[in-house]
Amino acid sequence: MTKRAGSAGRPTKPLLKAPVRIGSVDARAVVGELRQLHEDAEDPDVERMPADDELFGALLYVEKHAHALRRQTPEVQRAAALRRVQLWEYVREQVDVHQMHAVDDARQAGAQWIELAPVLAVNAPSAAYNKAKRLKAVELTDETPQARPLRRTPEAVLRAERRIASERAAERQAQEVAQLRHELLVPVVERLLEQRESFESDEDIDYWWEEIEAVLPHCQTPLQMVSLRRYLDAVLRALAKIEKRTARPVALSEEALLALAAARKVRQLDASR
Known part of the structure; x- marks a missing residue:
């Protein structure tokens, strides 16, 4: 039976979509908003909430104490949860950037890919190399007029690095x-x-x-x-x-x-x- 044209997607199709990113966020201000919501709800433990610039700790606190908002309106609860989602996505994006810097520092200090494999949670030096290149895509852009973020593939990153080095x-x-x-x-x-x-x-x-x-x-x-x-x-x-x-x-x-x-x-x- 003849296979219908276009019935199967290309294996690389998901990689061709430009990623959507949260980008710049005033994390301290958002944490301050969450703190205010908990104070308005008379959260008895709000004084134990970490400072506004302690993002990770503050997120863990508002997650653990989400029940303190149960007497608030559904709109307030929804707003608080959406802010948490936003901040966790922001943290996820920042993790890629900081892990990439750590990999660069390790390489400059003489670390081999075989040493980086276990700490990057992969099984082979080649996999560590490829993961490091994918991390590098976070701060590189393509050659389109919109300068969109790169596809997270080692090949795309290498092309971008060569282009940037040439420029x-x-x-x-x-x-x-x-x-x-x-x-x-x-x-x-x-x-x-x-x-x-x-x-x-x-x-x-x-x-x-x-x-x-x-x-x-x-x-x-x-x-x-x-x-x-x-x-x-x-x-x-x-x-x-x-x-x-x-x-x-x-x-x-x-x-x-x-x-x-x-x-x-x-x-x-x-x-x-």
């Missing part, structure tokens, strides 16, 4: 290139600024010279580096306008002419990258 490497390279370009730019700007008095000038150019003088001695942060390039561009544009208007060189000395040529060359190379 970080590209970012480091870009930062190194930007730093190198900045290191090449600074001496050129310093040389140009030294020849300030050997250029034609007007109110606009004087303003940009002052901006360069202000940022150049302390040019360390990315914002300062961007500002330096912007101010240099402004000076070069202003000098070019004077040249165009007067039809004569703005550099009044050989040193100034060489400094101007070097600045224009550096900015031209910078803009072409």
